[in-house]
Amino acid sequence: MEGRADERRGTGPGKVPLIGRQDVLQVLTESLEATATGAFQLLAFAGDPGAGKTRLLTELAAVASAGEMLVLSGRAAEFEQQMPFAALVDAIDDHLEGHRPSLAPEAVPLLAAVFPALTPAAAATGAAGFAPHDDGAPGRVARYQLHRAVRHLLEVLASDTGLVLLLDDLHWADEASVELLDYLMRHPPRARVLVAMSYRPAQVSPRLATLVNSANEHGSTIPVNPLSAAEVEEFLGPQISRSRRRALYKASGGNPFYLEALARMEQTGTPGGEETPELWGAVPEMRDLMELPPAVRSALQMELGSxxxxxxxxxxxxxxxxxxxxxxxxxxxxxxxxxxxxxxxxxxxxxxxxxxxxxxxxxxxxxxxxxxxxxxxAAGWRLGAHTRIAHHLTALGAPATLRAHHVERSAGYGDQAAVATLVEAAREVGPQAPGTAAHWLESALRLLPEVPAAGTAADGDGASDDGEQISRLGLLMELVHVQTVSGRLSEGRETARELVRLLPADDHARRARAVQLCAVIERQLHRHQEARALVLDELHRMPDPQAAPAVLLRVRLVADRLMRVDIRGAQAVLDHIPDEGGDWQPGLKEAVASLRVLPAYAGLRIPEAIQHAEAADRVLTAAPDGSLAECLDTLPWLCWTEVMMGRYDDALRHLDRIIDIARATGQASFITYMLTARARACRELGRLPEAARAAEEATEVSRMMRSSEGLVFGLTQQSLAAGQAGDLDQALLFGEEAVRADPGSGESWGASARYALGVAMVASGQVDAGVDTLMEACGDPAAPMLDPAVLLDCAELMAKISADRGRQKEAHTWAEIADGIAHPMLQSATGIARLAGAHAAREEDSELAARLAVEAAEALRSVGRRIDAGRADMLAGITHHAAGRSEQAREALRAAAATFEDCGATSLHAQALREQRRAGIRVSTRPGTGSRGETPFGLSPREYEVAVLVADGCTNQQIAGKLFLSVRTVETHLSRVFSKLGVGSRVGVATVMNRNSGDQGP
The missing domain is CATH 1.10.10.10 (Winged helix-like DNA-binding domain superfamily/Winged helix DNA-binding domain)
Structure with missing residues (x-):
C-alpha cells in the first residue's frame, strides 16, 4: 500500500506493514531470482490512483537492496509530461558520475544529450546550479544510437551487483521514454537488469499498453486491486470502531490512498463522525485523475486547509x-x-x-x-508563480527545456520571448524526443500572431541568432519535420497542408518545397494517389514548366514512379529535365544526377547507366554538404543503384557521407533507405556484422517513425543478413514480419520482402513453399517488381534448386534467364550468371561446370562479393572432385571454407567442411571449432541440442517435450541437421555425433 501516516501506532509514514499482496510478493521474489541468473525481467504494476503501486515498488526495492542489488528509482510527473526521459533521468542521473570511467567513450557524448550529470560542464556547476548552454555539447543524436547507449549504461550499472530500475507513474511518461522502453523490451540489456514500472490503465498511452502486453517473454503485469474488507480492517487497526471501519471501507472502495486520506480527515477533527459516513458517497470508478472522488478531494483539501x-x-x-x-x-x-x-x-x-x-x-x-x-x-496566482519561476530559471542560466514547462503555462499571446524559449527548447530535444519538440512548437504557434508585426518578415525560417522575429511559416516547416520523425504522420500531413495554404500563390519556390514535403508524407501514409495528385495540381499552377520549382516537383514524380517500378514513366519525366539550370536552388542538380542512373540500369542500358553513375559521382563529390542536405530524399536512389551494379566502393563512400549529413541535420525520415542500402552492400561484400547492424538500425528508426515502408526495407535486409550468417530461425522471423508489415502496396519493397522470405524458407528446408514465395516475389516476367540484380540472384538460386532436384532442363532455363539479365560490363552480374551456368552443367559436364565456377569465383572476387565467390569456389571444388581433379578440388574447397569462416557464414562453412570430408580432406569437428566458436559442425545452438538428443535415442516427441518445442519445429531443426552433417537419417546423425572427436586434418 502507499502506507498511512499512523501516528496512533507510532510507526510513522512509510513504515506501515504491507497488508495482503502475498501473491504479489511471490512474483517479486521469482522475478529477482530470475534476474540474478542473468535474465532480463520486466514487472508492470497496473492499478488505479492510490491503489498501492508505489508501495509495491518500495517493497521490491527493499527486497532487492537486501540482496545487495543496486536499486534506482524515478517517476514521471503529471505537470511535467513533456520533459524528455524525465523518469529515467530522475532515477539515474544522481548515480552517473562515479560510473563515467566504466562507460564506453563513444557512449558518453550520446548519453550527455539526456543526462545532465554527463555534460562537460556538470562537474563545474555543482548540484544546485545549471550548466550554461554549451555550443560544443553533443548536437543531434540519432534516437536509435541513444537507445543503444542507454542499454549500455544499464549494463554498466548492473555489472557488479545487478540493477533494479523502478519507474513510477509511467502513464505520465513522455513519448521518448516509452519509445526507449519499447527498444529495451526488444533488445534487452545483456546483464542482470530488472525494470519495474507502474501505471494507471485508464490513463496509459496505447503504445505503453502495447509494450506491456507484449512483454510476456521477459516478465509479467501485476494488477494492483483494492483491498478487501478484511484487509481494510487490518489496515486501520482496532483503534477504530468496526462500524467506522466498514464506513471507511465503503467510502474508499478499498483504495488504500483514499482510505488513508479519509482517516487523516478524521484525525484533523473534520466532519464525518459515526453518523455521517453516508454523506461521503461511494467512491466512483476512476477513469481520469481529474475525477478524484469528492470525498477524497475534500479530505485532501481539508488537510491542506489546516x-x-x-x-x-x-x-x-x-x-x-x-x-x-x-x-x-x-x-x-x-x-x-x-x-x-x-x-x-x-x-x-x-x-x-x-x-x-x-x-x-x-x-x-x-x-x-x-x-x-x-x-x-487561484488560477491567476498559478500563472504568476509559473512566470516567477521561469524568470528565476532564466537568471540561473537554466536550459530552455527546463524553462519551457513554465513558459507555456504563463506566457501571453504575442509574447515573442516566450515563443523563442519554446522554439529553443524544441530544437534542443528534437533529435532525441521529437514528440516533445512537436508539443512545444505547437505551443509556440499558439502564442505567435497570425500576421507578423509591421516591418517584420513573414517568410523567415524561425528565430535567427540576432533575435529576429520568428516566422509562422518557418515554425510550421519545423513542426512538419518533428511530427514526421516522431511517427505522427497524419498530424504532419495536416501541418504541411496548412503550410501550403498559407503560402502566397505566386511563391512558387517555397510552395514547391512544401508540396514536395506533403507528398512524401502522403506516400508514407500509403496515400499514393493523393501524393501524385498534389504534385500534379501544383505543377499545373506554375507558369514555367522548366523553372526550378517545377523541376523540384518533377523530381518528386520521378521518385514516385521508380518506387512503383514504372521505369518508362520515370524516364519519360527525366527526358524533359535538364542537367542543371541557372536558377536552381542547392541540391536540385545533385537530385537530378542521382535519379538518372536507375532508369538506365533497370532498362538494361548498362553503358548509359555507367556514364550516369560516373557523372553523378562527380557531381556529389564536388557538392558541399549543405546542397546534399537539401536532396536527401533522392540520393538513396543513386546509392541503391550503385550497389545493384556492383560499384560498392562508390556506394559506401556516398552512403557514409550522406548518413552523416542526415544525422547532423536531423533528417531521420530519409535515413532508413540509406541504412538499408548500406546493409545490402555490406552483406554482398561478406561484411555480415556490419550488414546486420545497419539493417537493425534501419528497422528501429522505422519503428520509431511508424513507417511500414521503411520497416519492410529494414526487415528484408535483416532477414537476408541473418540467413547468410546461418541464423535461419531469425531469418524466417524477419522475413515473415517483413511480409506482414507490407500493407499490400504493390510496390518494389513488398516484392523484396517476399524474396527474402523465400530465400530463408529454401535455406530452412521448406523448398517447395520457398520456391512458390520466390515466384510470387518475381511477379509478371513482363513487368518484374524486383530490380535486375535481385532477379539475377533469384535466377541463380532457382538454377541451384533445380540442379539439386535433378531437373537439368529447368536448371538450364534459369541459367539462360540469368545470362540474359547479366551484362558483360558488370563483373558482379557476370559472376552470378556464370555461377548459375555452373549449377546447370554440374551433373552433365563436370569439367564445364568447374570452369564456369572458377570464372564465377574470379569475377565475384574481383568486385569483393566474398561469400558468393566462396560459393563458386565450393561448387568448383565439388565439380573438380567429380572430374577426378583432387588437388584442384581440395584447393577450391579450402578457399571456400576459409572465406565462409572469415565472413561468419556458419551454414555455408559447415557445408564446405562436409564437402572437404567427401573430398578426402580431414577437418576438425570438435566442439568449438565452428566459425563462431560455439557449436560443432556449423550447427546453431538449438540444432546442436536436437542432434545430441537424437544421438541419445530420443524420438521427435520426446525432444519436443524436453526443449519445450512443437514437434513440427523439431522436424524443421532436424532437417537442417541432416543437411549440415551431410546425412540422411537419424542413424547418420548419431554416428556423426558419436564419432571420435580427434578427426582432424591439415
Whole structure:
C-alpha cells in the first residue's frame, strides 16, 4: 500500500506493514531470482490512483537492496509530461558520475544529450546550479544510437551487483521514454537488469499498453486491486470502531490512498463522525485523475486547509515548481523570503505533506496530494508563480527545456520571448524526443500572431541568432519535420497542408518545397494517389514548366514512379529535365544526377547507366554538404543503384557521407533507405556484422517513425543478413514480419520482402513453399517488381534448386534467364550468371561446370562479393572432385571454407567442411571449432541440442517435450541437421555425433 501516516501506532509514514499482496510478493521474489541468473525481467504494476503501486515498488526495492542489488528509482510527473526521459533521468542521473570511467567513450557524448550529470560542464556547476548552454555539447543524436547507449549504461550499472530500475507513474511518461522502453523490451540489456514500472490503465498511452502486453517473454503485469474488507480492517487497526471501519471501507472502495486520506480527515477533527459516513458517497470508478472522488478531494483539501498560511503558500508554489523541488524554487514561486519559506517547508514535512528526497530536494508524499495542492491555488496566482519561476530559471542560466514547462503555462499571446524559449527548447530535444519538440512548437504557434508585426518578415525560417522575429511559416516547416520523425504522420500531413495554404500563390519556390514535403508524407501514409495528385495540381499552377520549382516537383514524380517500378514513366519525366539550370536552388542538380542512373540500369542500358553513375559521382563529390542536405530524399536512389551494379566502393563512400549529413541535420525520415542500402552492400561484400547492424538500425528508426515502408526495407535486409550468417530461425522471423508489415502496396519493397522470405524458407528446408514465395516475389516476367540484380540472384538460386532436384532442363532455363539479365560490363552480374551456368552443367559436364565456377569465383572476387565467390569456389571444388581433379578440388574447397569462416557464414562453412570430408580432406569437428566458436559442425545452438538428443535415442516427441518445442519445429531443426552433417537419417546423425572427436586434418 502507499502506507498511512499512523501516528496512533507510532510507526510513522512509510513504515506501515504491507497488508495482503502475498501473491504479489511471490512474483517479486521469482522475478529477482530470475534476474540474478542473468535474465532480463520486466514487472508492470497496473492499478488505479492510490491503489498501492508505489508501495509495491518500495517493497521490491527493499527486497532487492537486501540482496545487495543496486536499486534506482524515478517517476514521471503529471505537470511535467513533456520533459524528455524525465523518469529515467530522475532515477539515474544522481548515480552517473562515479560510473563515467566504466562507460564506453563513444557512449558518453550520446548519453550527455539526456543526462545532465554527463555534460562537460556538470562537474563545474555543482548540484544546485545549471550548466550554461554549451555550443560544443553533443548536437543531434540519432534516437536509435541513444537507445543503444542507454542499454549500455544499464549494463554498466548492473555489472557488479545487478540493477533494479523502478519507474513510477509511467502513464505520465513522455513519448521518448516509452519509445526507449519499447527498444529495451526488444533488445534487452545483456546483464542482470530488472525494470519495474507502474501505471494507471485508464490513463496509459496505447503504445505503453502495447509494450506491456507484449512483454510476456521477459516478465509479467501485476494488477494492483483494492483491498478487501478484511484487509481494510487490518489496515486501520482496532483503534477504530468496526462500524467506522466498514464506513471507511465503503467510502474508499478499498483504495488504500483514499482510505488513508479519509482517516487523516478524521484525525484533523473534520466532519464525518459515526453518523455521517453516508454523506461521503461511494467512491466512483476512476477513469481520469481529474475525477478524484469528492470525498477524497475534500479530505485532501481539508488537510491542506489546516496548514498555516505560509506553509500553504509553499505547498502551492512547490506544486507549481516541479515534481521534485528545491526550497529556493518554492520560495520564488511563493514570493517569500527563503528563511520564511523554509519554516513553511518544515511544517509541510512535519504534517507529511512533503517528504525529503535526494540532494536537498523534496517531493509530495503522493502525486494526488500535489494535484490537489496545485488545484487549490487561484488560477491567476498559478500563472504568476509559473512566470516567477521561469524568470528565476532564466537568471540561473537554466536550459530552455527546463524553462519551457513554465513558459507555456504563463506566457501571453504575442509574447515573442516566450515563443523563442519554446522554439529553443524544441530544437534542443528534437533529435532525441521529437514528440516533445512537436508539443512545444505547437505551443509556440499558439502564442505567435497570425500576421507578423509591421516591418517584420513573414517568410523567415524561425528565430535567427540576432533575435529576429520568428516566422509562422518557418515554425510550421519545423513542426512538419518533428511530427514526421516522431511517427505522427497524419498530424504532419495536416501541418504541411496548412503550410501550403498559407503560402502566397505566386511563391512558387517555397510552395514547391512544401508540396514536395506533403507528398512524401502522403506516400508514407500509403496515400499514393493523393501524393501524385498534389504534385500534379501544383505543377499545373506554375507558369514555367522548366523553372526550378517545377523541376523540384518533377523530381518528386520521378521518385514516385521508380518506387512503383514504372521505369518508362520515370524516364519519360527525366527526358524533359535538364542537367542543371541557372536558377536552381542547392541540391536540385545533385537530385537530378542521382535519379538518372536507375532508369538506365533497370532498362538494361548498362553503358548509359555507367556514364550516369560516373557523372553523378562527380557531381556529389564536388557538392558541399549543405546542397546534399537539401536532396536527401533522392540520393538513396543513386546509392541503391550503385550497389545493384556492383560499384560498392562508390556506394559506401556516398552512403557514409550522406548518413552523416542526415544525422547532423536531423533528417531521420530519409535515413532508413540509406541504412538499408548500406546493409545490402555490406552483406554482398561478406561484411555480415556490419550488414546486420545497419539493417537493425534501419528497422528501429522505422519503428520509431511508424513507417511500414521503411520497416519492410529494414526487415528484408535483416532477414537476408541473418540467413547468410546461418541464423535461419531469425531469418524466417524477419522475413515473415517483413511480409506482414507490407500493407499490400504493390510496390518494389513488398516484392523484396517476399524474396527474402523465400530465400530463408529454401535455406530452412521448406523448398517447395520457398520456391512458390520466390515466384510470387518475381511477379509478371513482363513487368518484374524486383530490380535486375535481385532477379539475377533469384535466377541463380532457382538454377541451384533445380540442379539439386535433378531437373537439368529447368536448371538450364534459369541459367539462360540469368545470362540474359547479366551484362558483360558488370563483373558482379557476370559472376552470378556464370555461377548459375555452373549449377546447370554440374551433373552433365563436370569439367564445364568447374570452369564456369572458377570464372564465377574470379569475377565475384574481383568486385569483393566474398561469400558468393566462396560459393563458386565450393561448387568448383565439388565439380573438380567429380572430374577426378583432387588437388584442384581440395584447393577450391579450402578457399571456400576459409572465406565462409572469415565472413561468419556458419551454414555455408559447415557445408564446405562436409564437402572437404567427401573430398578426402580431414577437418576438425570438435566442439568449438565452428566459425563462431560455439557449436560443432556449423550447427546453431538449438540444432546442436536436437542432434545430441537424437544421438541419445530420443524420438521427435520426446525432444519436443524436453526443449519445450512443437514437434513440427523439431522436424524443421532436424532437417537442417541432416543437411549440415551431410546425412540422411537419424542413424547418420548419431554416428556423426558419436564419432571420435580427434578427426582432424591439415
Amino acid at each position: 496548514l498555516g498560511q505560509t506553509a500553504l503558500l509553499v505547498a502551492q508554489a512547490a506544486a507549481v515548481a516541479a515534481d521534485e523541488f528545491e526550497p529556493g524554487i518554492a520560495a520564488v514561486g511563493a514570493e517569500l523570503p527563503e528563511q520564511e519559506a523554509l519554516a513553511g517547508l518544515d511544517e509541510l514535512v512535519a504534517r507529511d505533506i512533503v517528504r525529503p528526497a535526494a540532494a536537498g530536494r523534496f517531493r509530495f508524499r503522493h502525486p494526488l496530494v500535489r494535484h490537489v495542492a496545485y488545484g487549490s491555488a
